[in-house]
Amino acid sequence: MAEIDTNQSGDTRRDFLKKSTLITALSLTPLTVLKAADNKVDEQFAELFEKIPLNLKVNNKPFSLKVEPRVTLLDLLREQLRLTGTKKGCDHGQCGACTVHVDGVRVNSCLSLAVMNEGKSITTIEGLANGDVLHPMQAAFIKHDGFQCGYCTPGQIMSAVACIREGHANSKEEIREYMSGNICRCGAYPNIIDAIQEVKEKGAAI
Amino acid sequence: MGNLFFKDENDRVDGVDKVTGKAKYFAEYQLPGLTYGVLVTSTITKGKITAIDSKAASGAPGVLGVLSHLNKPSVAGYEAEGGAKLKIFYTDQVLFNGQPIALVVADTFERATFAASLVKVTYEKGAFNTDFEKSIKDASVKKLQGAAPYVRGVENAYKTAEVQVEQTYVMPVETHNPMELHGIIADWRPNDQVTVYAKTQGVKATQNTIAGAFKIPAESVQVNSEFVGGGFGMALRTWPLEIATVMASKHLKKPVKLVITRDQMFTMVGNRPAAHQKIGLGATKDGKITGITHTAFGQSSTYENFTEGVVNMSKFMYSSENVNTNYYIVPLDMSVPIWMRGPGEATGAFALESAIDEMAHALDMDPLDFRIKNDPEKDPAQNRPFSSKYIKEAYKLGSAKIGWDKRKNKPRSIVEGSWNVGYGVSIGVFNAGRGRASVKGILKADGTLVLQSATSDIGPGTGTGMGLIASKLMNIPTDKITFELGDSSLPPAPSQGGSATLSTVGSAVNDVCVALKATIAELAANSNMDATSNFVDVLKKNNLPMIEKTIQSSQNNPDAKNYSMYSFSIHFVQVKVHQLTGVVKVSKIVSVGDSGKIVSPKTARSQMVGGAVGGIGMALTEEAILDNRYGRYVNNNFADYHVPVHADVPEVDVIFIDKPDPIVNPMGAKGMGEIAIIGFAGAVANAVFNATGKRIRSLPITPDKVLMG
Numbered sequence: 001m002a003e004i005d006t007n008q009s010g011d012t013r014r015d016f017l018k019k020s021t022l023i024t025a026l027s028l029t030p031l032t033v034l035k036a037a038d039n040k041v042d043e044q045f046a047e048l049f050e051k052i053p054l055n056l057k058v059n060n061k062p063f064s065l066k067v068e069p070r071v072t073l074l075d076l077l078r079e080q081l082r083l084t085g086t087k088k089g090c091d092h093g094q095c096g097a098c099t100v101h102v103d104g105v106r107v108n109s110c111l112s113l114a115v116m117n118e119g120k121s122i123t124t125i126e127g128l129a130n131g132d133v134l135h136p137m138q139a140a141f142i143k144h145d146g147f148q149c150g151y152c153t154p155g156q157i158m159s160a161v162a163c164i165r166e167g168h169a170n171s172k173e174e175i176r177e178y179m180s181g182n183i184c185r186c187g188a189y190p191n192i193i194d195a196i197q198e199v200k201e202k203g204a205a206i
Numbered sequence: 207m208g209n210l211f212f213k214d215e216n217d218r219v220d221g222v223d224k225v226t227g228k229a230k231y232f233a234e235y236q237l238p239g240l241t242y243g244v245l246v247t248s249t250i251t252k253g254k255i256t257a258i259d260s261k262a263a264s265g266a267p268g269v270l271g272v273l274s275h276l277n278k279p280s281v282a283g284y285e286a287e288g289g290a291k292l293k294i295f296y297t298d299q300v301l302f303n304g305q306p307i308a309l310v311v312a313d314t315f316e317r318a319t320f321a322a323s324l325v326k327v328t329y330e331k332g333a334f335n336t337d338f339e340k341s342i343k344d345a346s347v348k349k350l351q352g353a354a355p356y357v358r359g360v361e362n363a364y365k366t367a368e369v370q371v372e373q374t375y376v377m378p379v380e381t382h383n384p385m386e387l388h389g390i391i392a393d394w395r396p397n398d399q400v401t402v403y404a405k406t407q408g409v410k411a412t413q414n415t416i417a418g419a420f421k422i423p424a425e426s427v428q429v430n431s432e433f434v435g436g437g438f439g440m441a442l443r444t445w446p447l448e449i450a451t452v453m454a455s456k457h458l459k460k461p462v463k464l465v466i467t468r469d470q471m472f473t474m475v476g477n478r479p480a481a482h483q484k485i486g487l488g489a490t491k492d493g494k495i496t497g498i499t500h501t502a503f504g505q506s507s508t509y510e511n512f513t514e515g516v517v518n519m520s521k522f523m524y525s526s527e528n529v530n531t532n533y534y535i536v537p538l539d540m541s542v543p544i545w546m547r548g549p550g551e552a553t554g555a556f557a558l559e560s561a562i563d564e565m566a567h568a569l570d571m572d573p574l575d576f577r578i579k580n581d582p583e584k585d586p587a588q589n590r591p592f593s594s595k596y597i598k599e600a601y602k603l604g605s606a607k608i609g610w611d612k613r614k615n616k617p618r619s620i621v622e623g624s625w626n627v628g629y630g631v632s633i634g635v636f637n638a639g640r641g642r643a644s645v646k647g648i649l650k651a652d653g654t655l656v657l658q659s660a661t662s663d664i665g666p667g668t669g670t671g672m673g674l675i676a677s678k679l680m681n682i683p684t685d686k687i688t689f690e691l692g693d694s695s696l697p698p699a700p701s702q703g704g705s706a707t708l709s710t711v712g713s714a715v716n717d718v719c720v721a722l723k724a725t726i727a728e729l730a731a732n733s734n735m736d737a738t739s740n741f742v743d744v745l746k747k748n749n750l751p752m753i754e755k756t757i758q759s760s761q762n763n764p765d766a767k768n769y770s771m772y773s774f775s776i777h778f779v780q781v782k783v784h785q786l787t788g789v790v791k792v793s794k795i796v797s798v799g800d801s802g803k804i805v806s807p808k809t810a811r812s813q814m815v816g817g818a819v820g821g822i823g824m825a826l827t828e829e830a831i832l833d834n835r836y837g838r839y840v841n842n843n844f845a846d847y848h849v850p851v852h853a854d855v856p857e858v859d860v861i862f863i864d865k866p867d868p869i870v871n872p873m874g875a876k877g878m879g880e881i882a883i884i885g886f887a888g889a890v891a892n893a894v895f896n897a898t899g900k901r902i903r904s905l906p907i908t909p910d911k912v913l914m915g
Binding site for chain 1: 436811813
């Protein structure tokens with residue numbers, strides 16, 4: 001228990017969890033648990049309670065995970081599932097670099113806690129191509145040079161695909177409006193618009 | 207490869223990696239046992255740290271350590287005199303708000319973030335000054351000479367001219383804010399070998415900075431930086447936070463990853479300094495410039511001086527017998543600035559090109575005619591010819607494309623509904639530099655060519671351009687050429703900055719290709735083959751799997767000293783200004799580049815487009831606003847610091863003169879990353895005047911200024 005009491009900053013929700021867990025356990029097997037606390041096993045014990053089961057599909061692959069509720073979908077993808085194609089640009093939903101599709105809808109994955117996506121199907125940039133065959137939007141971005149450094153590109157492409165699917169790509173003006181949540185600091189905007197317009201006009205199934 | 211997609215030789219070599227998410231940026235490397243760092247930053251602007259209570263943080267779940275000046279591991283280079291001026295964790299002094307003062311390392315990002323929130327810091331506050339505009343006028347504020355004063359002919363000659371313009375132009379702090387957040391992964395091994403995955407414009411510079419700080423041999427530091435998510439200048443130096451991460455890795459004996467937050471991008475990795483400029487212009491009634499005086503003040507920091515070429519172009523852009531310039535810096539309690547795209551010149555061009563437009567208006571001349579009339583044949587500052595300069599042709603092509611003939615000299619002449627329409631023009635210029643680089647070429651019997659150099663690609667398409675240079679020289683298709691970069695163990699090259707990479711590294715690629723061809727010719731002759739034989743046949747005949755050459759290219763053409771070498775750009779814009787709201791929309795853009803031979807047409811065009819987009823931000827939206835009561839930025843995020851978005855940007859027409867420069871390098875190509883933005887904001891300001899009759903001399907040109915102007 002000494003381990004817990006060293007925290008001077010006041011009890012957190014986590015401490016409460018740890019204490020209540022230990023108190024419950026104490027009534028059962030006091031010695032074992034006290035020893036566990038001494039060896040910091042209580043940390044691992046508390047961790048079990050802190051992590052929440054999460055079942056979701058990413059790029060059609062099912063995952064059964066246990067994640068802390070504070071983990072964002074973006075950090076889950078990048079740091080735990082190692083799908084680093086989805087980018088962190090601001091962590092505040094202001095730049096669009098982290099755009100993914102959740103059940104087909106474009107979402108800023110930095111603003112979505114991972115656990116909010118129970119049972120949902122996520123598509124990231126890694127899941128867009130059909131094997132080696134690029135998605136038409138990916139090919140159009142290359143053709144029109146819709147990027148320079150490439151960092152905003154996955155988000156732009158995911159957003160662009162959704163923009164057409166939503167029916168918001170009927171003119172350059174409309175595309176510009178509906179793509180304005182995706183910032184490109186290199187300034188590839190006109191090329192991106194050309195790419196989207198071409199994909200839309202060619203009418204391929206996307 | 208089963209791909210339905212047809213690749214053009216001008217497409218980016220790394221295009222597929224970038225559109226599929228395969229391209230790996232620094233934070234995306236997975237190292238065994240990787241740990242996560244989160245910075246704690248100062249909440250005061252100046253003073254002393256009296257205590258750091260890290261007990262709670264240290265005891266928080268998953269925390270491996272809390273580093274600060276109280277428990278700093280020794281950094282040999284910091285112990286010595288001199289060295290880095292902001293020695294992170296080596297001082298209890300706070301020099302600016304948001305200064306990194308502790309680094310919390312934990313086993314996950316979330317745990318490190320939470321633990322960092324538990325660190326309690328106590329300060330002794332000191333008096334501070336962050337008010338740039340007030341400091342210009344305040345005699346008690348120390349202002350430093352930023353560059354030697356320049357005088358040609360008579361000082362302040364404009365004051366006796368027939369027609370005079372004397373105005374002050376101001377602009378705020380701008381931030382680079384590339385989309386990729388800054389940071390580093392550092393992995394210090396027990397044998398004192400360190401590997402870093404960095405976001406840098408110069409892998410060799412990062413290698414040398416880390417080696418210098420820790421006093422270890424440069425070869426002990428391996429820097430990897432294959433993909434860089436934009437830089438615009440902010441990754442031209444290795445920032446203290448990077449050294450702190452290396453320190454942490456050494457101390458904890460684990461690889462540590464630090465990715466800073468977007469708000470930290472405003473205070474830890476430099477900015478374009480605020481500027482206050484006075485321009486005096488004198489001309490005869492028939493439009494000959496007789497005097498130019500340019501005085502500039504730039505924001506700097508108290509702990510390190512930062513200077514840039516704000517007044518450079520005023521010395522040589524226009525024919526004037528009399529020119530004098532003066533440049534001062536104003537040290538404030540803020541973090542040190544760093545060059546941002548079109549450094550200095552973009553700032554100076556806004557002032558000079560606005561004043562030129564004001565003078566044209568005072569003379570009732572077309573601003574294009576006024577510029578042409580005062581365009582010098584030779585560089586008046588150096589009194590020598592330009593290596594190449596096609597400004598007049600550029601004016602002609604650009605004005606035809608934008609429809610300059612529709613422009614009326616009288617402001618407010620064109621109205622479309624509730625919008626006033628105006629046209630503006632401005633010129634940009636930047637030194638066409640060329641440094642020294644080494645490239646290794648490996649020509650293989652399988653028909654491929656591998657080129658290697660420790661240069662970078664922050665977005666312009668370095669590998670694409672180099673591949674095209676080699677492809678033409680070697681007659682090898684680009685898909686058989688690989689250009690390897692972003693690795694400090696490759697042959698050395700300078701940092702990617704100052705629009706010099708294509709010129710510098712391209713020259714070395716040229717030289718190595720020439721050397722490889724000579725070797726092939728020699729081998730062909732020795733084996734009784736035709737001199738025009740394909741290299742694959744020659745290598746096979748000689749039983750050679752490959753040949754290698756490493757060449758360091760010379761810094762310059764020996765003739766270069768007789769010429770002034772510059773790249774030029776002319777920006778034409780049409781704006782629409784809403785009569786009731788004062789909103790300015792850039793509705794048409796024509797940017798003309800006079801940057802020699804275009805080596806890589808697709809990526810070159812994209813760079814010009816990108817410069818125009820950056821120029822829209824500079825002209826209309828970008829402003830880092832400091833609350834001088836607290837020394838903190840109030841808009842340190844993308845919702846409040848407005849960079850241009852899709853809806854702000856019209857189609858951009860790019861025209862290249864595309865004529866080789868005979869002096870600068872074997873390709874005849876001059877740099878163009880900087881000229882893409884330099885001058886653009888001036889063109890917008892001039893167009894706003896033409897549309898409204900209101901001269902806005904303070905960037906950005908926001909609706910309030912237009913309405914109140």
